[in-house]
Amino acid sequence: MRAADGPDEIHAAMRYALTGGKRLRGFLVLESARLHGVSAGAPxxxxxxxxxxxxxxxxxxxxxxxxxxxxxxxxxxVHVKWDEATAVLVGDALQTLAFGLLADPVCHPDAGVRCRLIAGLAEASGARGMVLGQAQDIAAETAETPLALDGIEALQANKTGALIVWSATAGAHLADADPDPMRRYADALGRAFQIADDILDVEGTAEEVGKAVGKDQGAGKATFVSLLGLDGAKARARDLVEEACAALDPFGSDAETLRHCARFVVSRDR
Amino acid sequence: MRAADGPDEIHAAMRYALTGGKRLRGFLVLESARLHGVSAGAPxxxxxxxxxxxxxxxxxxxxxxxxxxxxxxxxxxVHVKWDEATAVLVGDALQTLAFGLLADPVCHPDAGVRCRLIAGLAEASGARGMVLGQAQDIAAETAETPLALDGIEALQANKTGALIVWSATAGAHLADADPDPMRRYADALGRAFQIADDILDVEGTAEEVGKAVGKDQGAGKATFVSLLGLDGAKARARDLVEEACAALDPFGSDAETLRHCARFVVSRDR
Incomplete structure (x- = not known):
C-alpha cells in the first residue's frame, strides 16, 4: 500500500494501530475503576x-x-502496510491523542484529577519512563556485556512496568482513593508479564504470539530466561503472580477478576 | 557519534534539540502572558x-x-549527530515533556486552566493539527498536481499555524481572558511567517537560514512564492503583518513588542 496521503489515510492508519492486541492496559483501567466504585462509562x-x-x-x-x-x-x-513516515506520524498522533483524551472534561469532572492522571502518564511514558526503557533496551543489544538481572528489571520497569502501573492505579486516582495497593499489584503483574514475554519468545510460535519470536535468543541478548533458565523463569513468574494477588487482599473477593488477570498473564499464549 | 546509549545520552540529545532557534513560540507565550497581566515567572x-x-x-x-x-x-x-532511533525517541520524549510541563501545578494553580491548555495543545499538535499538516505536506510532494493557494493555506494552518496560535493565546488562557484578539493576531502572524519562510527558501543561504534552502523549488513544489511570485509574496506578507498589528488595537501601546515581533517575522534572515 502507498503512503498515507492525507487526513483520511492517517486516521485509517491510527485505527489500524489501535486494533487487536490483548488490551491489558485498558482492561486494568476499567477493572481498577470498577473496584473503586467509579461508575461504568466514566473510566x-x-x-x-x-x-x-x-x-x-x-x-x-x-x-x-x-x-x-x-x-x-x-x-x-504500520510501516510495512503504509511506510515509515506514516508510522512516525501515526505514533506521534496517538501519543497526542492519549493526552488529549485525559484533558477532556468527559474523562473526569475534576480537572485536578485529570491533571494528576496526565502528569502520571507523562512520567510513565517520557525520558524517565518508557522512552528511557526503550533506549536502555537498544543500548543493551549492542553492549559488550549482557545485562545482569537487576539491569533487566530496571529496564523493564521503565519500558513496560510504568505504563502498567499507571493503568492499574488510574481507577484509584479517578476515585481519589489510595493508589498504593494497586501500585503493588501492578508492579508484580508487570514483572510477571515481562518474564512471560521472554518465555513466549522461546516457547511460542510467531503465529500464536502474533509477532516475531526467538529474536532475543538469536541476538544473544540477556533475558529472564537466559539468566534464570526456563524453569527458573516460570517459577519466578508464578511467585510474582502470588505477590500480585496478595496485594489485592484489601479488596477481598471483589478483586477476583484482577487475580484472574494476573494468572492469565503468565499462562497466555500470545 | 554513536547511538544514545542510555539515559544520559537521551537527555543530552533532548537538550541539543532544544538549543538554538528563534524561540518565537516561547516568546509569544511570555509576551502574551505579560500583556494579560500574568506575573513574571508564571508562564x-x-x-x-x-x-x-x-x-x-x-x-x-x-x-x-x-x-x-x-x-x-x-x-x-539529531539523527545525523546521533542516529535515527535516538531521533525518534528524543522527539517522543520531547512531546511527552510538553504535556508533562503543562500538567504540573507550577504551570498554573488552577487545574482547569492547565487542562484547557493541554486540550488546546493536543488539538494543535495531533491528527487534526500539526501531524495532519505534515502528512498533507508529504502528500503534496508526491501529488501529480501542485496545491493551489487555498490548499497551501490549509496545510500551513495545520502544520505551523495551530501551534503559533496556541502559543499566542496561552497568555490569555493563563489570565482567564478572552483569547480572541490574540487568536486573530497569531493567525495572521503564522501566515506571514510561512510566506517569509518560502521567501527565505528562495533568497536565503543555508548559512544564514541554518537549514537547507532551495528544496521546494528543486522539488517543483507549490509555495507562496511559486504561486504569487516573489513580489506578490512579499506584498502579501506585509499585508498580513498589518492585519496582525491591527488585531492588537485593544491592547494599545502595551502590545508594541508583539507588533515588532510581527515585523521581525517578515524581515528576518533566518
Missing part, C-alpha cells in the same frame, strides 16, 4: 488513553531504525 | 512546553523517512 477515556499510548510505543518500536519488526498483533506493522 | 512552563513540542516536530520532520534534512538551526540534525 473509558482513561482506558482509551493508555491503549493509545501503548499503540504509539509499539508503532515506533517496530520501526526499521528501532526493533525492525514486520509483524504485530498478527498483522503487518 | 515559563507553558513557554517551555511549546518550545519542547516544536523541537519534537523538527526532530521528527528532519528524519530521513520524512524531509531528510541534515542541517537544523545551523547544526547537524
Amino acid at each position: 473509558v477515556e482513561a482506558a482509551a488513553a493508555t491503549e493509545a499510548l501503548h499503540a504509539y510505543s509499539l508503532v515506533h518500536d517496530d520501526l526499521p531504525c528501532m526493533d525492525d519488526d514486520d509483524l504485530r498483533r498478527g498483522r503487518p506493522t | 515559563v512552563e507553558a513557554a517551555a512546553a511549546t518550545e519542547a513540542l516544536h523541537a519534537y516536530s523538527l526532530v521528527h520532520d528532519d528524519l530521513p523517512c520524512m524531509d531528510d534534512d541534515d542541517l537544523r538551526r545551523g547544526r547537524p540534525t
Whole structure:
C-alpha cells in the first residue's frame, strides 16, 4: 500500500494501530475503576488513553531504525502496510491523542484529577519512563556485556512496568482513593508479564504470539530466561503472580477478576 | 557519534534539540502572558512546553523517512549527530515533556486552566493539527498536481499555524481572558511567517537560514512564492503583518513588542 496521503489515510492508519492486541492496559483501567466504585462509562477515556499510548510505543518500536519488526498483533506493522513516515506520524498522533483524551472534561469532572492522571502518564511514558526503557533496551543489544538481572528489571520497569502501573492505579486516582495497593499489584503483574514475554519468545510460535519470536535468543541478548533458565523463569513468574494477588487482599473477593488477570498473564499464549 | 546509549545520552540529545532557534513560540507565550497581566515567572512552563513540542516536530520532520534534512538551526540534525532511533525517541520524549510541563501545578494553580491548555495543545499538535499538516505536506510532494493557494493555506494552518496560535493565546488562557484578539493576531502572524519562510527558501543561504534552502523549488513544489511570485509574496506578507498589528488595537501601546515581533517575522534572515 502507498503512503498515507492525507487526513483520511492517517486516521485509517491510527485505527489500524489501535486494533487487536490483548488490551491489558485498558482492561486494568476499567477493572481498577470498577473496584473503586467509579461508575461504568466514566473510566473509558482513561482506558482509551493508555491503549493509545501503548499503540504509539509499539508503532515506533517496530520501526526499521528501532526493533525492525514486520509483524504485530498478527498483522503487518504500520510501516510495512503504509511506510515509515506514516508510522512516525501515526505514533506521534496517538501519543497526542492519549493526552488529549485525559484533558477532556468527559474523562473526569475534576480537572485536578485529570491533571494528576496526565502528569502520571507523562512520567510513565517520557525520558524517565518508557522512552528511557526503550533506549536502555537498544543500548543493551549492542553492549559488550549482557545485562545482569537487576539491569533487566530496571529496564523493564521503565519500558513496560510504568505504563502498567499507571493503568492499574488510574481507577484509584479517578476515585481519589489510595493508589498504593494497586501500585503493588501492578508492579508484580508487570514483572510477571515481562518474564512471560521472554518465555513466549522461546516457547511460542510467531503465529500464536502474533509477532516475531526467538529474536532475543538469536541476538544473544540477556533475558529472564537466559539468566534464570526456563524453569527458573516460570517459577519466578508464578511467585510474582502470588505477590500480585496478595496485594489485592484489601479488596477481598471483589478483586477476583484482577487475580484472574494476573494468572492469565503468565499462562497466555500470545 | 554513536547511538544514545542510555539515559544520559537521551537527555543530552533532548537538550541539543532544544538549543538554538528563534524561540518565537516561547516568546509569544511570555509576551502574551505579560500583556494579560500574568506575573513574571508564571508562564515559563507553558513557554517551555511549546518550545519542547516544536523541537519534537523538527526532530521528527528532519528524519530521513520524512524531509531528510541534515542541517537544523545551523547544526547537524539529531539523527545525523546521533542516529535515527535516538531521533525518534528524543522527539517522543520531547512531546511527552510538553504535556508533562503543562500538567504540573507550577504551570498554573488552577487545574482547569492547565487542562484547557493541554486540550488546546493536543488539538494543535495531533491528527487534526500539526501531524495532519505534515502528512498533507508529504502528500503534496508526491501529488501529480501542485496545491493551489487555498490548499497551501490549509496545510500551513495545520502544520505551523495551530501551534503559533496556541502559543499566542496561552497568555490569555493563563489570565482567564478572552483569547480572541490574540487568536486573530497569531493567525495572521503564522501566515506571514510561512510566506517569509518560502521567501527565505528562495533568497536565503543555508548559512544564514541554518537549514537547507532551495528544496521546494528543486522539488517543483507549490509555495507562496511559486504561486504569487516573489513580489506578490512579499506584498502579501506585509499585508498580513498589518492585519496582525491591527488585531492588537485593544491592547494599545502595551502590545508594541508583539507588533515588532510581527515585523521581525517578515524581515528576518533566518
